[in-house]
Amino acid sequence: xxNPTCADQSCPVTDTISTLEETIESGRLxxxxxxxxxxxxxxxxxxxxxxxxGEEHLPAIDSLAGELAEDSPIQAGIEAGKMVRSSxxxxxxxxxxxxxxxxxxxxxxxxxxxxxxxxxxxSGIDVPTYVSLIxxxxxxxxxxxxxxxxxxxxxxxxVCTRPCEFMCVRGRIDKPISIKFLKAFAAERAMSERRYExxxxxxxxxxxxxxxxAGPGGMSCAYYLALKGYGVRIIExxxxxxxxxxxxxxxxxxxxxxxxxxxxxxxxxGVEFVFSxxxxxxxxxxxxxxxxxxxxxxxxxxxxxxxLNIPGETEYGLVESIDFxxxxxxxxxxxxxxxxxxxxxxxVAIDAARTSLRLGSVEAILAYRRTRAxxxxxxxxxxxxxxxxxxxxxxxxxxxxxxxxxxxxxxxCLRAELVAREGSKRMSPVPIEGSEFVIExxxxxxxxxxxxxxxxxxxxxxxxxxxxNTIDVNMVSMETSEPGIFAAGDAxxxxxxxVEAIGGGKRAAEGIDRFLKGIPQPKMPPVPVRRERVACTExxxxxxxxxxxxxxxxxxxxxxxxxFQQVELGYSENAVREEARRCLRCDICRRCGECVEVxxxxxxxxxxxxxxxxxxxxxxxxxxxxxxxCIACGACANNCPNQAMQIxxxxxxxxxxxxxxxxxxxxxIHCTECGAVMGPNRYLDYIQKRIKPVGDVVATDKMVCDAxxxxxxxxxxxxxxxxx
Amino acid sequence: MVFRRGxxxxxxxxxxxxxxxxxxxxxxxRHGIVVDPDTSVNDPDALIEVSLEGKGTHRLPQDCLxxxxx
Numbered sequence: 001x002x003n004p005t006c007a008d009q010s011c012p013v014t015d016t017i018s019t020l021e022e023t024i025e026s027g028r029l030x031x032x033x034x035x036x037x038x039x040x041x042x043x044x045x046x047x048x049x050x051x052x053x054g055e056e057h058l059p060a061i062d063s064l065a066g067e068l069a070e071d072s073p074i075q076a077g078i079e080a081g082k083m084v085r086s087s088x089x090x091x092x093x094x095x096x097x098x099x100x101x102x103x104x105x106x107x108x109x110x111x112x113x114x115x116x117x118x119x120x121x122x123s124g125i126d127v128p129t130y131v132s133l134i135x136x137x138x139x140x141x142x143x144x145x146x147x148x149x150x151x152x153x154x155x156x157x158x159v160c161t162r163p164c165e166f167m168c169v170r171g172r173i174d175k176p177i178s179i180k181f182l183k184a185f186a187a188e189r190a191m192s193e194r195r196y197e198x199x200x201x202x203x204x205x206x207x208x209x210x211x212x213x214a215g216p217g218g219m220s221c222a223y224y225l226a227l228k229g230y231g232v233r234i235i236e237x238x239x240x241x242x243x244x245x246x247x248x249x250x251x252x253x254x255x256x257x258x259x260x261x262x263x264x265x266x267x268x269x270g271v272e273f274v275f276s277x278x279x280x281x282x283x284x285x286x287x288x289x290x291x292x293x294x295x296x297x298x299x300x301x302x303x304x305x306x307x308l309n310i311p312g313e314t315e316y317g318l319v320e321s322i323d324f325x326x327x328x329x330x331x332x333x334x335x336x337x338x339x340x341x342x343x344x345x346x347x348v349a350i351d352a353a354r355t356s357l358r359l360g361s362v363e364a365i366l367a368y369r370r371t372r373a374x375x376x377x378x379x380x381x382x383x384x385x386x387x388x389x390x391x392x393x394x395x396x397x398x399x400x401x402x403x404x405x406x407x408x409x410x411x412x413c414l415r416a417e418l419v420a421r422e423g424s425k426r427m428s429p430v431p432i433e434g435s436e437f438v439i440e441x442x443x444x445x446x447x448x449x450x451x452x453x454x455x456x457x458x459x460x461x462x463x464x465x466x467x468x469n470t471i472d473v474n475m476v477s478m479e480t481s482e483p484g485i486f487a488a489g490d491a492x493x494x495x496x497x498x499v500e501a502i503g504g505g506k507r508a509a510e511g512i513d514r515f516l517k518g519i520p521q522p523k524m525p526p527v528p529v530r531r532e533r534v535a536c537t538e539x540x541x542x543x544x545x546x547x548x549x550x551x552x553x554x555x556x557x558x559x560x561x562x563x564f565q566q567v568e569l570g571y572s573e574n575a576v577r578e579e580a581r582r583c584l585r586c587d588i589c590r591r592c593g594e595c596v597e598v599x600x601x602x603x604x605x606x607x608x609x610x611x612x613x614x615x616x617x618x619x620x621x622x623x624x625x626x627x628x629x630c631i632a633c634g635a636c637a638n639n640c641p642n643q644a645m646q647i648x649x650x651x652x653x654x655x656x657x658x659x660x661x662x663x664x665x666x667x668x669i670h671c672t673e674c675g676a677v678m679g680p681n682r683y684l685d686y687i688q689k690r691i692k693p694v695g696d697v698v699a700t701d702k703m704v705c706d707a708x709x710x711x712x713x714x715x716x717x718x719x720x721x722x723x724x
Numbered sequence: 725m726v727f728r729r730g731x732x733x734x735x736x737x738x739x740x741x742x743x744x745x746x747x748x749x750x751x752x753x754r755h756g757i758v759v760d761p762d763t764s765v766n767d768p769d770a771l772i773e774v775s776l777e778g779k780g781t782h783r784l785p786q787d788c789l790x791x792x793x794x
Contacts, residue, residue: 106778120759120775163759163775166730374728376761466742468771475745493783494771497760500783524747527780615777616732616755616792 011108012091013098016084017045023080034077037064041084049109053099062088093522103529114528115586117179120167123150123220123503124528127164127179128587130186132534135580139186140195145531146183147199150502151223151265152216154191154258157184158568159249161378161497169586172611172618175549177583178571185576191261198269202229207516210235210293212279215243216498217489218299219266220505221512226269228513233293234271237278239330244301244490245498247326248348250355251564256329280456295484295512298471299505302490304453308343308446312401316408321352321447328355335359337443341411342366343398344447345375350382352445353390358564364389365439367396369416369429384567388560393439397431401444410438452491460485470494477511477521478504486512530587536660539581541623544661547582550575584612585659589644595636595658603635605686607664626663631686632656632679654680671705673712678705727772731758732792735776741785743771754779755792762786 020042029035041064047053048061061084068081088095097103104112117127125146133142146153160180168176190196208231211218219241222232240246241263245254267273277283279300288296305320307313319336321344340356342349345368353364366385368375371394375382386392393413400412415435418427452470457463464472464481471480471487478486488504490496507526514521553569554560560567571579591613600606607629611619632654634647647656649668656664666680678684684703704712727733735751738744759781760773771783 116777119778119780122773122781124780161760163757163773163781166757166759167775167777376729379729468769476747496773496783500760500773500781525780 011049011104011106012087012094013045013049013104014108016087017042017049019083020045020080023076023083026076028076029074029080031072031074031077034068034072034074034080037068037072038077038080040064041068041080045084048095048098049104049112051098051109051112055099057099058088058092058095093524097527103527112530113587113590114530116167116169117164117177117586118528118530120163121149121503121528122163122497122500123506124526125149125164126528126531126587128583128585129530129532129534131177131179131182131580131583132537132585134182134186135537135577135583137577140190140193140197142183142186143190143196144199146186148531149506149528150499151220152262152498152502153183154187154262155216155245155254156499156502157181157187158254158258159245160499163499169584169591169612170582172615173584173621178549178579181552181568181571182576182580185571185573188570189573196261196265198265199227201227201269204231205229205516207231207294208233208292209295209297209512209516210288210291211297211299213243213299213301213489213491214238214241214263214273214275215299215301215489215501216245217301217491217501217505217508218243218297219263219271220502221297221299221486221488221509222271222505223266223269224506224509225512226266226271228509230513230516232271233274235274235277235279235283237276238326239276241273241275243299244303244501247303247329248322248351250325250328250351250358252354252358252560252567253351255566278456280459285459294516295486297478297505297508297512298457298480298485298487298491299489299501300452300456300491302450302452302470302495304451305446306449306451308398308448310398310400312403312408313446316401316403316406316444318401319443319445321348321445322450324352324445325355328359333359335361336445337361337408337441339363339441340365340443340445341439341441342445342447343411344368344449345370345377346447346449347377347381348450349445349447350377350385350390352447354385354388356443356445357388357390357561361443363391365391365393365441367393367398367411367413367439369395369397370418370427371395374427384554384560387557395429396439397429398444399431399436402438408442408444410440411444412436412438450490450495452494468494474521476507476523476525477514478508479511479515479521484515486515533587536585536588536657537581538657538660538662540662541627544582544623547578549582550579584661585644588642589659590642592641594639594641595645598635598639599630603631603633605629605631605633607631608636623658623661623663626656627665630656630664631682632664632666633683633686649677654683669703671703671708673704673708676705676707678703726768726786727758727761727789727791729758729761732756733758733774733789734792735774735784735788736790737788739785739788741787743783743785744788748782748784751776751779751782751784752788 044061065081065084068077072078115128130142130145162180164179165176170177211234214234214236225232242259305322340361342353353366356364395416397414397416402410414431416429416431419430462482466472471491473480473487473492478488480487486508488508489501555567596608599608607626609622609625611621637645637647645658653665669678734755754776756774756776759775762770773783775781
């Protein structure tokens, strides 16, 4: 099955074009002027669908459609005009988005559709474009593209949960492109070369916005608002910027300097930071309103830890993981205990255990009530923790913290088994009776999740909250129930990912901009914008298949167990450039399957083995197979709706390529008589097998084109065999 | 936790959860991949992050999702 995004979604722009086309082709537009206007509207709509439209296109379509609807002397003309106008009225945002962003998220306007990786990115980064630029060594240009949608490419290059890689089409062939690490490399290189720059700001709008929380969501919003010309102040409770990326992610995964450098880019834009100031305690909303802020954005995160609710928790002092990580991030270096038990199975639990080890704990044990398969932590994090010597106790349910003289001495636990509850497929851990045991420990760290701290927001009495105790917002504009107050990040989603917070902050900036301009908010969430259509890098099919995703070099184990040095050392430059060349450029090839079908069903050649086209059931792909069977006829290229498949003659060869991957290269035969191009041998064989030779009389060893053959046969005055 | 990272899922029905918005109706029937499951408390009520083919990445309630394969 070909890519469903090419086939089963409708776009108002293409739908309008099709309906108008049917009317024109039906011959019902008998009045000449009506027909001419309809054709003009059709042409303008085609411009919109192919990314050629400018600002004047939609008003022109509006006006011409109005002329048809009101002045056409024939009914068909009136109906056509009304149809176009109604479509424009109903879907104006979609038409405008096509014009302004060169983007069609349905994939119906093939040239304007974002790739799956870009669609998957919560901040909508144009992945294929920047990966291609990195492949060409244009790191600063790549960063420029990334920062149109995400102001923190370096941070995300090190800690993003990379939804893009899960949707990467290359993953259907072997392994996804290492998108995250390529981004980190480009950011580091651009920063090192002093070519990591801010784009120009719009002129000052004379209005200012206050942001509460200097985490990824708050700073993302600040960046885009500053670029739009707003004055921005960020209020932060901690003494430094970063929020959860600073307080919750240890330095061995995300060095402090990386955050500092990217935050400094915001300061360069004029964003003002006010640190060590807690909203709701040190500062009230009314104070800020009196200062003249026109809008507010809350990105306060979810920093409050859940309690375990077991005996001994208060008496012997359960350490809250997020508080522990924050203290270490801010400079504390005391180990939490000699033998530490961390309760939980997520990334925060892993981080707490690994941090304890680095602070000198002799042993760090992770107690999790389910099995390894259910652990929500990143697989790589789990592996790295295991390598460092973290012990995992699975199917372990803590029931009591035990101690003496106010100090923790152990964690009483029960062994559990996973049992399917009645009426549910969900396997739940059920304690086994009589399986009680005690893990000796002098520090228990709880890492079972965080929630939003509502107490700081009590002043906002009209603010609506969800039943999950997160701020209730319109997820399209990020507006809260209080006018002029917006929110995003973990405070809205609950504990989530860095890139989601960044995407939310960007959306909120757009929402705030519209609010301050008095423009209505959109009804649908924004779709990612294709930033460029950069040329494809030429790669031979064999190279495309042979190149493998590189392994990440890691810091040696002794240092990982004793210091906070960055564990992932980064790819070499050569590995980065090669990895970028594995990209399939899904921003251009939509995997519609037209090429495969025409080759197999019409030409009966079946040279394209593109198993990766199918999302649900990908089968084997091998670009090298094409060379074995392809006759270089060009039918695939002629039927490709997006010029992804191309055939061209160069240096005496006919070259077939798919988004730069050279699938076939064959020597071109020229007519020995006139020198005209005849095509490759295999193509000529294919043709000769299907048509009767012009005549035996003129048979020759020489390669002669049809025209010359005809001339020869005419000269020889022989009978030309009939066509049948 | 019902859903794990990397699992292929289908949005097979509307959710009655308050987080379900009307624009999400068009996600019904779409296939996708779980990219960020409930990472902390294994709460069947938690919203999980799913990348839907052609529809972007969204936090969805678990009751509208079913696993396509293991």
